[in-house]
Amino acid sequence: MTASSLLARVAVERRRVLLPLGIAALVNLGVYALVVYPLSLKVAASERRAAAARVQLLAAERDEKNTRAALGRAEQASTDLRHFYRDVLPSSVEGARRMSYAKLASLADRHDLVVERRSYDREPASLGRLNKIKIRMALSGEYRDIRAFLHELEASPEFIVIEDVSLREGASPGAPLSLDVTLATYFAGATDGA
Numbered sequence: 001m002t003a004s005s006l007l008a009r010v011a012v013e014r015r016r017v018l019l020p021l022g023i024a025a026l027v028n029l030g031v032y033a034l035v036v037y038p039l040s041l042k043v044a045a046s047e048r049r050a051a052a053a054r055v056q057l058l059a060a061e062r063d064e065k066n067t068r069a070a071l072g073r074a075e076q077a078s079t080d081l082r083h084f085y086r087d088v089l090p091s092s093v094e095g096a097r098r099m100s101y102a103k104l105a106s107l108a109d110r111h112d113l114v115v116e117r118r119s120y121d122r123e124p125a126s127l128g129r130l131n132k133i134k135i136r137m138a139l140s141g142e143y144r145d146i147r148a149f150l151h152e153l154e155a156s157p158e159f160i161v162i163e164d165v166s167l168r169e170g171a172s173p174g175a176p177l178s179l180d181v182t183l184a185t186y187f188a189g190a191t192d193g194a
Contacts, residue, residue: 085129088159089188093122096133096187103158104137104183111149113141114176134163135183140176150181160185 011018090096097120108115116138123132139146146167153160164182169175 085188088157089130089186091188093131093133093187096185099158100133100135100160100183100185103156103160104135104153107149107152107156108139111141111145111152113139113145113149113179115139116178129188130186131188133185133187135160135185137179137181137183139179139181140170141179143177146177146179149179153183158185 090099100120101118104118105115107113118135118137121134121136123134139149141149150162150165154162161184162181163184164180166180168178168180170177
């Protein structure tokens with residue numbers, strides 16, 4: 001007996017069992033093709049949309065965190081600027097001159113420098129709420145004293161900015177060095193007479 005004849009005989013003898021099983025298999029295949037597979041595609045698409053939404057949510061949370069941090073930095077900068085205008089800068093041209101005159105004189109004395117001349121010029125243009133006074137000084141002394149003077153001036157809490165420095169040897173051997181320095185200081189508030 002051959003395999004095909006054996007299968008034909010089983011099919012005929014077990015027809016009552018095989019027919020319902022075949023119909024059930026076709027119904028299952030139809031349900032899978034018409035219901036389950038389309039639903040699985042919808043679920044996969046929904047999962048992709050959910051993953052994209054999670055990525056967007058994370059990006060939005062990161063942006064919110066960065067924005068809050070930037071806002072905090074801006075508020076801190078605003079507070080620092082108010083403190084700078086109120087507590088660091090002099091409020092008038094006279095206050096700026098008094099502060100810088102006293103500071104520069106005491107620094108020169110402390111570092112054994114001779115002040116040969118000093119001049120103050122008010123800059124005509126203001127920078128917002130800032131007004132500028134330019135200070136030109138000619139000093140003479142030893143190199144180590146000049147270096148210490150400049151270092152202490154840069155490190156001082158008074159708002160005096162070094163704009164230009166020129167150092168020259170003395171006219172004769174052993175003569176002290178000459179320092180020409182241009183400084184600037186600022187004061188806050190309304191402009192008033194120089």
